[in-house]
Amino acid sequence: MDEKTVMIQELGPEHLKAVVQLHQECFAPETNFSTRLGPRFLRASYNFFVKDPKAFGFVALYEGKTVGFICGRLDFFVGALNRYRAPVAALALLGRPRLLFAMDFRKRLVQAVKTFTARRKTEERKSTNATREGPTATLASLGALPDYAHLRVSDRLLSTAESLCRKQQMHFVRASVRRANISSRFLYRKRGYVEDPGTSTDDGVFCYLSLEDEA
Amino acid sequence: MPDRVAQVVSQVFGVPAEGLTDADNPDTIGSWTSIAHIHLIMALQDEFGVTLDPDDAVEMLSVGMIRSVLAGKGVMA
Numbered sequence: 001m002d003e004k005t006v007m008i009q010e011l012g013p014e015h016l017k018a019v020v021q022l023h024q025e026c027f028a029p030e031t032n033f034s035t036r037l038g039p040r041f042l043r044a045s046y047n048f049f050v051k052d053p054k055a056f057g058f059v060a061l062y063e064g065k066t067v068g069f070i071c072g073r074l075d076f077f078v079g080a081l082n083r084y085r086a087p088v089a090a091l092a093l094l095g096r097p098r099l100l101f102a103m104d105f106r107k108r109l110v111q112a113v114k115t116f117t118a119r120r121k122t123e124e125r126k127s128t129n130a131t132r133e134g135p136t137a138t139l140a141s142l143g144a145l146p147d148y149a150h151l152r153v154s155d156r157l158l159s160t161a162e163s164l165c166r167k168q169q170m171h172f173v174r175a176s177v178r179r180a181n182i183s184s185r186f187l188y189r190k191r192g193y194v195e196d197p198g199t200s201t202d203d204g205v206f207c208y209l210s211l212e213d214e215a
Numbered sequence: 216m217p218d219r220v221a222q223v224v225s226q227v228f229g230v231p232a233e234g235l236t237d238a239d240n241p242d243t244i245g246s247w248t249s250i251a252h253i254h255l256i257m258a259l260q261d262e263f264g265v266t267l268d269p270d271d272a273v274e275m276l277s278v279g280m281i282r283s284v285l286a287g288k289g290v291m292a
Contacts, residue, residue: 026274071277149248149249150246153249157242179270181269182252182256182269182273183249183250183252183253185269185273186249186252186272186276187249189273190241190249190276195273203291
């Protein structure tokens with residue numbers, strides 16, 4: 001297989017079905033809040049990245065198959081995303097009431113409600129542990145099928161997203177990743193992202209790429 | 216003769232051990248992908264009998280840094 005045959009396209013409504021499937025393959029329900037809420041919730045979540053004027057998304061295609069995707073926003077995304085998908089989340093929870101008894105899920109739910117109500121950016125900054133000053137884009141989701149890793153799908157998606165952020169005058173790109181997710185942390189480190197111990201937690205790591213360094 | 220670190224790197228990434236230097240990294244070894252990095256960590260743990268936590272694993276961004284992390288764990292590679 002040839003790396004050159006991987007095509008990157010802007011995320012559109014026509015990709016949502018494949019992206020939802022890919023999300024379910026890449027993110028196990030045990031560790032992913034959105035996967036547990038089901039495909040309808042996932043579709044609404046990814047539709048946000050199609051519709052929101054500050055959001056961006058790309059998919060990687062290989063021989064017509066969607067093998068990777070990346071989404072983000074030219075700003076914080078959590079509050080805006082949660083406000084957009086709240087009605088679908090409520091419906092999804094009604095269909096899965098047992099989720100409310102799972103402690104980790106409740107913790108995430110409380111966090112989501114906090115960002116839902118964080119109307120002011122300063123509040124969202126607090127709730128998402130952001131520290132960098134200057135226009136910062138936030139990556140929301142990056143997924144790629146492991147079988148296609150040799151095609152460097154994630155690298156190509158990240159490169160495309162970073163180029164867009166640079167063109168849009170962003171100073172930083174921010175990402176968060178589970179501490180135990182070695183392959184993703186390795187990928188970000190390899191691309192020059194710096195992990196910020198000051199804002200990271202026991203479970204998660206926040207990392208930043210300075211786009212100014214490359215200017 | 217290549218040392219044990221070079222041999223592990225060679226086996227995992229399918230590159231000749233003889234030519235490896237401390238400066239080699241994912242940019243110089245095309246098969247050193249993020250998924251292959253997991254295989255590298257597992258192979259190093261098996262070879263040297265150490266436990267590498269995620270924070271150790273993400274420090275290993277070159278052959279030299281692999282040696283450095285292992286040395287920090289008292290491993291004489």
